Amino acid sequence: MVGHSPPPFFKRGPAPLAKLVFFLVLSLALLVSDLKLRYLDAFRQGLSVLAYPLQMAAATPADFVRNASDYFASLVRLQIENKELKSKQLQGGERLLRLEQLEQENRHLRTLLEARERQPVKSTVAEIMYTAKDPFSRKVILDKGAQAGIEAGQAVVDDVGVVGQITRVFPMQSELTLLTDKDQAIPVMVVRSGLRAVLFGSGDGLMELRYLAANADVQPGDKIVTSGLDGVFLAGLPVATVARVERDQAQTFARIPCLPAAGVERFTHVLVLGHRESLPARPPEVEPVVGKLKGRKARPAKE
Amino acid sequence: MQPTNRSRRILLPVKMWFVYTTLFTALFLNYIPTGHLPAVPDFVALVLAFWCIREPLKIGIGAGFVFGLLTDIGVGAALGQHAFAYVLVAYAANELSRRVLWFTPVEQALHVLPLLFLSQVVMVIVRLMAGAEFPGWWMFFGSFVAAVLWIPLHYVLLLPQYQPTERDENRPI
Numbered sequence: 001m002v003g004h005s006p007p008p009f010f011k012r013g014p015a016p017l018a019k020l021v022f023f024l025v026l027s028l029a030l031l032v033s034d035l036k037l038r039y040l041d042a043f044r045q046g047l048s049v050l051a052y053p054l055q056m057a058a059a060t061p062a063d064f065v066r067n068a069s070d071y072f073a074s075l076v077r078l079q080i081e082n083k084e085l086k087s088k089q090l091q092g093g094e095r096l097l098r099l100e101q102l103e104q105e106n107r108h109l110r111t112l113l114e115a116r117e118r119q120p121v122k123s124t125v126a127e128i129m130y131t132a133k134d135p136f137s138r139k140v141i142l143d144k145g146a147q148a149g150i151e152a153g154q155a156v157v158d159d160v161g162v163v164g165q166i167t168r169v170f171p172m173q174s175e176l177t178l179l180t181d182k183d184q185a186i187p188v189m190v191v192r193s194g195l196r197a198v199l200f201g202s203g204d205g206l207m208e209l210r211y212l213a214a215n216a217d218v219q220p221g222d223k224i225v226t227s228g229l230d231g232v233f234l235a236g237l238p239v240a241t242v243a244r245v246e247r248d249q250a251q252t253f254a255r256i257p258c259l260p261a262a263g264v265e266r267f268t269h270v271l272v273l274g275h276r277e278s279l280p281a282r283p284p285e286v287e288p289v290v291g292k293l294k295g296r297k298a299r300p301a302k303e
Numbered sequence: 304m305q306p307t308n309r310s311r312r313i314l315l316p317v318k319m320w321f322v323y324t325t326l327f328t329a330l331f332l333n334y335i336p337t338g339h340l341p342a343v344p345d346f347v348a349l350v351l352a353f354w355c356i357r358e359p360l361k362i363g364i365g366a367g368f369v370f371g372l373l374t375d376i377g378v379g380a381a382l383g384q385h386a387f388a389y390v391l392v393a394y395a396a397n398e399l400s401r402r403v404l405w406f407t408p409v410e411q412a413l414h415v416l417p418l419l420f421l422s423q424v425v426m427v428i429v430r431l432m433a434g435a436e437f438p439g440w441w442m443f444f445g446s447f448v449a450a451v452l453w454i455p456l457h458y459v460l461l462l463p464q465y466q467p468t469e470r471d472e473n474r475p476i
Contacts, residue, residue: 203436
């Protein structure tokens with residue numbers, strides 16, 4: 001009886017249960033390191049090179065449908081659109097004429113104030129190819145990638161306002177996370193009151209101003225623009241409009257859902273803004289003077 | 304092997320290149336950017352379940368893991384999300400294989416439906432734990448569509464293995 005082992009044709013490698021546990025642990029490890037630690041971007045890049053040809057081939061039907069619908073767009077619609085664009089251009093033209101003069105004036109004033117000049121940024125026009133298929137997030141794929149000089153972290157706008165931010169860059173395409181994605185946050189300012197806050201995507205096509213006190217000075221209809229404090233988005237780009245303000249005495253913070261200003265979920269061409277130039281150095285930490293300011297923290301001066 | 308274990312028709316042995324071709328075709332179908340269209344079936348899970356039930360000795364958990372990773376890359380999901388689900392599908396399909404093959408295609412589809420449904424539930428749980436938004440109930444409709452697709456798939460994927468019905472007197476098998 002000793003030394004009896006099953007004949008080789010029954011051998012199937014490790015037991016199925018052992019294999020199952022091994023692969024489950026492996027994929028869990030991948031999940032954690034991708035979602036929580038973000039270690040795997042290089043690995044993903046490598047694999048995406050393999051998947052790219054198949055992806056491109058699979059995107060062709062979507063391209064075809066889009067082109068076909070463009071082709072069959074009725075003449076009437078195009079004429080209406082043309083008229084709208086022309087009137088828009090006329091309206092904008094007048095402002096544009098004044099812009100140069102204003103910029104000149106602004107520059108003068110800023111030099112007078114010894115403030116840093118606002119840098120113009122380089123930008124790239126990109127087209128949205130399709131919506132990423134992952135149903136858990138709100139991402140779209142752009143047709144420009146690392147080869148067009150796009151980097152992760154760049155801000156993306158359309159003609160009305162901020163759309164989102166580039167989160168992953170592949171050689172020929174890049175992934176744009178929309179503002180309405182649940183993981184996306186953007187530092188903003190309420191135009192009317194100058195209140196600074198952070199705007200989060202809430203996942204249902206809306207956004208939410210969070211961590212504002214229940215008595216904060218926010219009203220429905222308030223315009224919200226970027227504050228530029230993050231060094232990614234330029235200051236003053238329109239982001240959203242406050243839809244309503246729900247103040248609940250039981251809660252510390254108000255619930256403030258906002259409507260995105262840009263056509264966050266319906267656009268075809270977007271502008272990828274270049275990185276802002278480096279921010280000025282942080283002001284040196286002010287040593288709290290214990291004797292003079294009793295218990296009050298020394299605040300760094302506002303910009 | 305037979306189309307089902309009750310059938311009296313003998314099939315030719317499966318060719319592994321055909322198995323992998325169909326898996327890559329399914330991957331291609333998964334890559335088609337349908338956006339957030341509801342009720343799009345997960346083709347890779349379906350074809351993987353099919354081959355894991357038909358050929359439990361030849362294809363299994365390893366293939367599930369690799370094709371899961373490829374799906375993750377292509378659809379922009381979290382790395383390991385589909386891999387996790389497909390590994391479970393492949394294991395369960397391998398284990399169920401000896402039972403499922405006794406049934407007719409329609410009854411087989413009823414066995415596959417909970418498998419695919421559970422794979423989606425697993426993915427939703429994993430992503431929700433990581434803090435993603437809930438995609439909505441319509442998403443689960445995809446596995447019902449996939450289960451319906453099982454019936455035509457059962458014939459299409461076995462086509463290369465069928466033998467001519469007219470017997471050749473000189474070649475009895």
